[in-house]
Amino acid sequence: MTDIAMTIPDLHAAYARGVSPEQIIAQVYTRLREVDDPCIFLSMASEADAQAAAAALGPYDPAKPLWGVPFAVKDNIDVAGYETTAACPAYAYTPTQDAFVVAKLREAGAIFIGKTNLDQFATGLVGVRTPYGAPRNSIDPEIVPGGSSGGSGVAVGHGIVAFSLGTDTAGSGRVPAALNNIVGLKPTLGALSATGVVPACRSVETVSIFALTVADAYTAFTVACAYDAADAYARHISAPPLSTPKSAPVIGIPSRDSIRFSGDAVQEASFNAAVDLLRGQGAEIREIDFTPLYDVADMLYEGAWVAERYTVIEDLLHKDPEAILPVTRQVICKAEALSAADAFRGMYRLKELSRIAETALEGLDMLCVPTIPTFHTVAELEADPIGPNSNFGTYTNFVNLLDMCGIAVPVPARSDGRPGSVTLLAAAGKDADIAASGLALEAAGKRNLGATGWPFNGTPTLEAAATDGLILAVCG
Amino acid sequence: MTDIAMTIPDLHAAYARGVSPEQIIAQVYTRLREVDDPCIFLSMASEADAQAAAAALGPYDPAKPLWGVPFAVKDNIDVAGYETTAACPAYAYTPTQDAFVVAKLREAGAIFIGKTNLDQFATGLVGVRTPYGAPRNSIDPEIVPGGSSGGSGVAVGHGIVAFSLGTDTAGSGRVPAALNNIVGLKPTLGALSATGVVPACRSVETVSIFALTVADAYTAFTVACAYDAADAYARHISAPPLSTPKSAPVIGIPSRDSIRFSGDAVQEASFNAAVDLLRGQGAEIREIDFTPLYDVADMLYEGAWVAERYTVIEDLLHKDPEAILPVTRQVICKAEALSAADAFRGMYRLKELSRIAETALEGLDMLCVPTIPTFHTVAELEADPIGPNSNFGTYTNFVNLLDMCGIAVPVPARSDGRPGSVTLLAAAGKDADIAASGLALEAAGKRNLGATGWPFNGTPTLEAAATDGLILAVCG
Numbered sequence: 001m002t003d004i005a006m007t008i009p010d011l012h013a014a015y016a017r018g019v020s021p022e023q024i025i026a027q028v029y030t031r032l033r034e035v036d037d038p039c040i041f042l043s044m045a046s047e048a049d050a051q052a053a054a055a056a057l058g059p060y061d062p063a064k065p066l067w068g069v070p071f072a073v074k075d076n077i078d079v080a081g082y083e084t085t086a087a088c089p090a091y092a093y094t095p096t097q098d099a100f101v102v103a104k105l106r107e108a109g110a111i112f113i114g115k116t117n118l119d120q121f122a123t124g125l126v127g128v129r130t131p132y133g134a135p136r137n138s139i140d141p142e143i144v145p146g147g148s149s150g151g152s153g154v155a156v157g158h159g160i161v162a163f164s165l166g167t168d169t170a171g172s173g174r175v176p177a178a179l180n181n182i183v184g185l186k187p188t189l190g191a192l193s194a195t196g197v198v199p200a201c202r203s204v205e206t207v208s209i210f211a212l213t214v215a216d217a218y219t220a221f222t223v224a225c226a227y228d229a230a231d232a233y234a235r236h237i238s239a240p241p242l243s244t245p246k247s248a249p250v251i252g253i254p255s256r257d258s259i260r261f262s263g264d265a266v267q268e269a270s271f272n273a274a275v276d277l278l279r280g281q282g283a284e285i286r287e288i289d290f291t292p293l294y295d296v297a298d299m300l301y302e303g304a305w306v307a308e309r310y311t312v313i314e315d316l317l318h319k320d321p322e323a324i325l326p327v328t329r330q331v332i333c334k335a336e337a338l339s340a341a342d343a344f345r346g347m348y349r350l351k352e353l354s355r356i357a358e359t360a361l362e363g364l365d366m367l368c369v370p371t372i373p374t375f376h377t378v379a380e381l382e383a384d385p386i387g388p389n390s391n392f393g394t395y396t397n398f399v400n401l402l403d404m405c406g407i408a409v410p411v412p413a414r415s416d417g418r419p420g421s422v423t424l425l426a427a428a429g430k431d432a433d434i435a436a437s438g439l440a441l442e443a444a445g446k447r448n449l450g451a452t453g454w455p456f457n458g459t460p461t462l463e464a465a466a467t468d469g470l471i472l473a474v475c476g
Numbered sequence: 477m478t479d480i481a482m483t484i485p486d487l488h489a490a491y492a493r494g495v496s497p498e499q500i501i502a503q504v505y506t507r508l509r510e511v512d513d514p515c516i517f518l519s520m521a522s523e524a525d526a527q528a529a530a531a532a533l534g535p536y537d538p539a540k541p542l543w544g545v546p547f548a549v550k551d552n553i554d555v556a557g558y559e560t561t562a563a564c565p566a567y568a569y570t571p572t573q574d575a576f577v578v579a580k581l582r583e584a585g586a587i588f589i590g591k592t593n594l595d596q597f598a599t600g601l602v603g604v605r606t607p608y609g610a611p612r613n614s615i616d617p618e619i620v621p622g623g624s625s626g627g628s629g630v631a632v633g634h635g636i637v638a639f640s641l642g643t644d645t646a647g648s649g650r651v652p653a654a655l656n657n658i659v660g661l662k663p664t665l666g667a668l669s670a671t672g673v674v675p676a677c678r679s680v681e682t683v684s685i686f687a688l689t690v691a692d693a694y695t696a697f698t699v700a701c702a703y704d705a706a707d708a709y710a711r712h713i714s715a716p717p718l719s720t721p722k723s724a725p726v727i728g729i730p731s732r733d734s735i736r737f738s739g740d741a742v743q744e745a746s747f748n749a750a751v752d753l754l755r756g757q758g759a760e761i762r763e764i765d766f767t768p769l770y771d772v773a774d775m776l777y778e779g780a781w782v783a784e785r786y787t788v789i790e791d792l793l794h795k796d797p798e799a800i801l802p803v804t805r806q807v808i809c810k811a812e813a814l815s816a817a818d819a820f821r822g823m824y825r826l827k828e829l830s831r832i833a834e835t836a837l838e839g840l841d842m843l844c845v846p847t848i849p850t851f852h853t854v855a856e857l858e859a860d861p862i863g864p865n866s867n868f869g870t871y872t873n874f875v876n877l878l879d880m881c882g883i884a885v886p887v888p889a890r891s892d893g894r895p896g897s898v899t900l901l902a903a904a905g906k907d908a909d910i911a912a913s914g915l916a917l918e919a920a921g922k923r924n925l926g927a928t929g930w931p932f933n934g935t936p937t938l939e940a941a942a943t944d945g946l947i948l949a950v951c952g
Contacts (some may be wrong), residue, residue, distance in 0.1 A: 202824060229835075232827035307816030311824075314817060340783030340814035340822075341790060348678060348787075351708035359705075 003027050005454040006159040008069055008216045012062060021054035021068040021111065028070045028113055028160055035158045039133040040151045042075045043082045044114035053111050065219055067109030072155045072164035073102060075115040076122050077207065078196035086198045087120040087130040090323030091316055099196025100231070101165065101207050101224040108223040113161050116151025120328045122167050122200035123309055124148050125175045125392040128381050129327055138180045138451035139419060142377050146176030146392070148200075149208065153180045156210040157450035163211040163220045169201040170300055171396025173208025174423055177408035178371035181419035182450045183442070184408035185209045185217040185435065188428045189400060190235030192221075193228035201308040202233065204300075204400040212449040213456070214409060214438040218242060221431065237429055245436040248282045249365040251424075255287035258294075260394050264374035270420040271370045274411040277444040278368060286364065292356040297397035299353070301331065301390070304346030305401075310335035327385045350401060357402055361427075366434055369395040371408045371421040395423060403428045409438040410456075412445035420447075479503050481930040482635040484545055484692045488538060497530035497544040497587065504546050504589055504636055511634045515609040516627045518551045519558045520590035529587050541695055543585030548631045548640035549578060551591040552598050553683065554672035562674045563596040563606045566799030567792055575672025576707070577641065577683050577700040584699040589637050592627025596804045598643050598676035599785055600624050601651045601868040604857050605803055614656045614927035615895060618853050622652030622868070624676075625684065629656045632686040633926035639687040639696045645677040646776055647872025649684025650899055653884035654847035657895035658926045659918070660884035661685045661693040661911065664904040665876060666711030668697075669704030677784040678709065680776075680876040688925040689932070690885060690914040694718060697907065713905055721912040724758045725841040727900075731763035734770075736870050740850035746896040747846045750887040753920040754844060762840065768832040773873035775829070777807065777866070780822030781877075786811035803861045826877060833878055837903075842910055845871040847884045847897040871899060879904045885914040886932075888921035896923075 004014045004027065011024060029047045032040075045053070054068065061067050073079050076086040078095035079102055085092040098106065106112065119129040127150025128134035137145045138157030145154050149166025153176025156164050166173040168186045177184025185208060192207040199205070207224070211217035218239075225239035253275055254260070261268045279285055299305065309332045316323055317333070324332075361367070373395065376388035399406050404425050411420040424434040424441070447456050480490045480503065487500060505523045508516075521529070530544065537543050549555050552562040554571035555578055561568040574582065582588065595605040603626025604610035613621045614633030621630050625642025629652025632640050642649040644662045653660025661684060668683040675681070683700070687693035694715075701715035729751055730736070737744045755761055775781065785808045792799055793809070800808075837843070849871065852864035875882050880901050887896040898917070900910040923932050 203820065229831070232824070232831045304816050304819070308820045310817045311820055335816055338816035340780050340811055340816060340819035341786045343780070343816035343819035344679065344784045345787055346816075348708070355705065355708045 003031065003159070005449065005452070006070070006162045007212050007449070008066070008162055008219055011069055011162060012067070015060040015068055016062070021057055022051055024068060024070065025050045025054045025111065031158065031160050035160065037136050037154070039117055039135040040154050041072070041114035042085055042087070042117050042132055042151070045112055050111060050113060057109060061109065064109035065223055066105060069110045069163070070113045070161045071105060071110045072113050072116050072152055072161045074118055074149050074152045074164070074166050076118060076167060076198040076200070077102060077165055079112055079115060082115050084198060086122065087118045087132060088316070088323060089131065090320055095196065097196065100193035100228045102196065104224050104226060105220065116149070116155055116164060118150060119148035120325050121198070121309065121313060122148040122169065122172055123328050123331055124389055125171050125396070126376070126381050126389050127153070127176060128378060129325055129385070131325060134378070143179060143375050144378055144381055146179035148172035149176050149210070152210050153177060153182065156180065156182050156212060159212065159450055159452040159454065163209055163216055166208040166210055167197065167200065167205055168208040169205035169400055170393050171399070173210070174371050174396050174406060174408040175392050177210060178419065178421035179375070180450055181410050181448070183211050183214050183217045183410065183438070185221055186399065186406040187221060187225065187431055188235070188237050188405040189403055190233050191225050191237035191239070191431065193226070193231045193234055195228050195231045199312055201305055203308060204305060206400070214407065214435055214442050217407070218435045237431070240432050242432055242436040242439060245433065245440055246365060248284055249437065250286060250363060251278055251283045252286050252288045252361060252364040252367045254290040254369060258290040260373050261370070262374040262391060266414050266416050267370060267374050270411065270414040271422060274420060274422045274441070275368060277411065277441060281440055281444065288360050292353055292360055293398045294394070296350065296353045296357060296401050297393060299346060299350055300393070300397045300401060303349065304338055304343040306332060307335040307338050307343060354402055365426065366430070366437065367425040369423050369425065371395060371423045375418060399425055405429070405431045405434060407434050407438045409442050410447055411441065412447050479507065479635070481925065481928070482546070482638045483688055483925070484542070484638060484695055487545055487638060488543070491536040491544055492538070497533055498527055500544060500546065501526045501530045501587065507634065507636050511636065513612050513630070515593055515611040516630050517548070517590035518561055518563070518593050518608055518627070521588055526587060526589060533585060537585065540585035541699055542581060545586045545639070546589050546637045547581060547586045548589050548592050548628055548637045550594050550625050550628045550640070550642045552594060552643060552674040552676070553578060553641055555588055555591060558591050560674060562598065563594045563608060564792070564799060565607065566796055571672065573672065576669035576704045578672065580700050580702060581696065592625070592631055592640060594626060595624035596801050597674070597785065597789060598624040598645065598648055599804050599807055600865055601647050601872070602852070602857050602865050603629070603652060604854060605801055605861070607801060610854070619655060619851050620854055620857055622655035624648035625652050625686070628686050629653060629658065632656065632658050632688060635688065635926055635928040635930065639685055639692055642684040642686055643673065643676065643681055644684040645681035645876055646869050647875070649686070650847050650872050650882060650884040651868050653686060654895065654897035655851070656926055657886050657924070659687050659690050659693045659886065659914070661697055662875065662882045663697060663701065663907055664711070664713050664881040665879055666709050667701050667713035667715070667907065669702070669707045669710055671704050671707045675788055677781055679784060680781065682876070690883065690911055690918050693883070694911045713907065716908050718908055718912040718915060721909065721916055722841060724760055725913065726762060726839060727754055727759045728762050728764045728837065728840040728843045730766040730845060734766040736849050737846070738850040738867060742890050742892050743846060743850050746887065746890040747898060750896060750898045750917070751844060753887065753917060757916055757920065764836050768829055768836055769874045770870070772826065772829045772833060772877050773869060775822060775826055776869070776873045776877060779825065780814055780819040782808060783811040783814050783819060830878055842900050842902040842906070842913065845899050845901065847871060847899045851894060875901055881905070881907045881910060883910050883914045885917050886923055887917065888923050
């Protein structure tokens with residue numbers, strides 16, 4: 001493979017030595033043809049348009065953190081002039097303006113490549129709930145691509161683009177990361193603007209970022225993270241340069257009695273090995289009972305929040321129910337049985353569970369969980385479209401309901417070759433803390449980037465990242 | 477009138493010079509007989525029981541901020557051994573434990589006198605929606621007592637007790653204050669525990685405090701304000717000693733175009749005079765457009781929140797609908813038409829309105845509003861049980877939805893002799909700031925305490941309050 005690795009430092013090093021963005025764009029489209037999966041993108045910039053955007057950047061400007069960096073956008077996020085479908089043709093519209101976050105990324109020099117496939121209305125964790133045909137998992141076509149941000153995960157997994165935008169309510173910005181050996185950064189709620197994003201579950205969702213490395217995901221996050229007064233759910237969240245992580249963080253993991261792997265001993269071994277890496281880096285590991293977190297997780301689809309999804313599809317459902325996939329209808333239409341009183345009862349229950357969870361998490365700097373308990377195949381999903389989907393949410397569903405931020409970090413491959421992935425989780429606003437810890441964790445052990453075969457070569461180290469302006473202080 | 481004025485400094489001065497708490501208890505019950513309104517209290521400590529509680533206090537202990545201070549409790553808040561009815565006999569139960577806040581007050585030496593009448597299920601701002609017969613307004617029996625904490629407002633207005641507990645969602649802790657010439661302190665949501673309180677609108681309500689003076693209300697608040705881990709809605713809110721208010725606060729008032737007095741020119745003149753008092757104390761007054769705040773106010777009964785009230789009565793409603801007052805049913809049962817999707821749509825709308833309101837309030841230290849736009853009579857309420865009730869909420873309904881704290885402060889009587897009252901409002905957590913400003917405001921001009929005829933004699937001044945431990949620093 002002679003391609004330039006699709007990471008920001010590699011791209012910027014190439015640009016610095018004279019490679020043109022046109023060459024990189026050519027690589028993107030060549031790679032896309034090589035991958036030959038027509039279901040990753042639902043619409044695309046033509047190669048000529050992308051080349052024009054590259055040419056419009058002018059001379060290489062290292063001050064622009066995403067100069068010449070190709071990226072993809074989940075097709076529930078607006079890009080001016082491209083259809084937004086939310087994977088539902090009957091819902092489609094063509095926006096005239098970029099979503100707030102897309103505009104920020106482009107201002108910083110990123111080059112838009114295409115809109116990616118997703119579980120319809122971002123409802124699902126599998127990536128196969130789409131009328132456009134499911135993208136293939138980038139590593140193993142037998143396993144699902146993950147969802148709902150499936151196309152975005154696969155596009156990065158193949159190294160077609162350097163990063164992509166997803167969205168995340170239940171785990172849509174993390175599960176595809178685990179399944180495609182990449183990083184999934186799920187910011188604190190309100191950090192990234194929702195202006196120009198088709199809502200799924202508006203009160204508990206966020207735009208998310210996939211990349212091949214933690215540093216790249218965090219770089220895109222720092223660019224996208226800006227307070228948007230037009231988004232009623234926006235919050236003032238800071239995205240400071242990463243600092244050296246706390247030397248001996250206290251990290252909670254699910255206790256032996258409460259951890260769940262669906263019988264997958266290989267996944268269990270992989271998680272234990274990742275925890276050993278954290279321990280080796282000085283972390284104090286504490287086992288905690290995860291029951292209250294699972295209880296919260298159950299509320300996302302069993303509780304009132306499914307009614308948020310209903311508000312999005314209600315009109316279409318009445319006009320043209322067949323326009324919505326049966327499985328999506330089945331999941332979302334549960335809301336029809338729920339009253340406003342039920343919604344408030346759900347919120348009371350969440351408040352009570354949150355208080356219990358808060359107590360369980362006291363004294364911890366962060367949590368480390370398996371991103372997914374096990375893998376599920378396309379065949380399994382065909383046999384049961386609901387069960388495996390729910391199972392994927394074991395360690396993800398509770399996160400937004402509890403107002404936590406998270407980052408799914410690749411760890412060394414499992415003994416059977418499947419990707420290893422753990423997720424670091426912390427309280428709202430601690431995005432930089434978990435990213436810094438993720439940076440250290442991804443550098444431990446040996447792995448490749450996504451499905452590309454490009455080795456993770458340990459850069460950026462903290463020092464290298466510091467020269468790139470990403471790191472605030474190196475004192476360890 | 478030879479009674480000892482029912483304020484904490486007067487009581488404590490009396491105790492210090494050898495008056496016994498038994499003498500004060502005797503005064504309470506004598507006064508109660510003089511007032512001769514059987515509808516203020518729904519249940520009471522017998523005089524003998526109150527005497528026993530007084531005797532159990534032992535020798536006068538000035539370290540206990542509420543030593544020997546008689547108080548009343550709205551009958552939706554538990555006092556061990558006394559029925560909690562929420563003004564609905566079919567709902568009644570007898571708790572074995574004090575509500576968290578009641579326990580705190582008793583630990584500080586307060587003496588429980590009785591449970592007060594209220595608008596059923598704390599739904600109303602008038603005080604006449606009760607099957608037990610409405611208490612008479614303490615000042616003028618033609619006007620309503622105010623609600624929902626009507627009995628609590630009247631008991632303090634008459635000087636039967638020194639302070640009382642109410643609850644406040646729409647304005648139940650402020651409207652009775654305006655109607656009975658007393659102080660109504662509505663804390664930041666989550667400052668006072670809801671453990672042992674019958675919920676009305678759980679996500680946007682709080683226990684509140686009535687007293688004859690700002691200092692007394694704030695003293696009771698400092699005692700009651702403690703984080704209760706058992707209350708899922710509890711927050712860590714501080715109740716520091718009052719400090720001298722900011723010398724030139726910026727205070728927002730409704731603009732000429734948006735202010736509402738229902739044509740009551742006397743109320744308008746009274747409000748303008750109060751604003752002049754603030755101006756005279758150095759405040760910078762800014763007129764702001766109140767439209768976004770009225771829009772928020774409308775959501776409380778028109779929007780989804782009425783479904784919170786429905787969760788409280790749902791079981792009873794199915795079992796025995798006649799047990800609930802027709803007007804209460806009429807208000808609350810609107811929730812039956814609301815879906816969970818409607819509830820979330822309501823929350824989205826509130827978020828959007830909150831963002832607009834936030835912008836409108838930028839740069840202000842606090843708001844000053846008329847507590848009520850005008851007065852309504854018992855006869856008016858008999859003719860129309862809904863309209864005047866809604867009108868009372870003009871300046872109160874938006875406060876909890878916007879997570880603000882407030883204090884209704886008596887100002888000099890109107891030209892027609894009816895009580896003057898304004899409410900100071902500020903962002904969550906600023907309880908001490910508005911109380912300090914309220915302390916200064918109530919000392920400006922001349923007035924009596926409640927309906928008692930006791931003059932407000934300007935004490936406690938900041939200096940006097942400082943010796944009482946209430947004031948942190950006097951530097952102006």
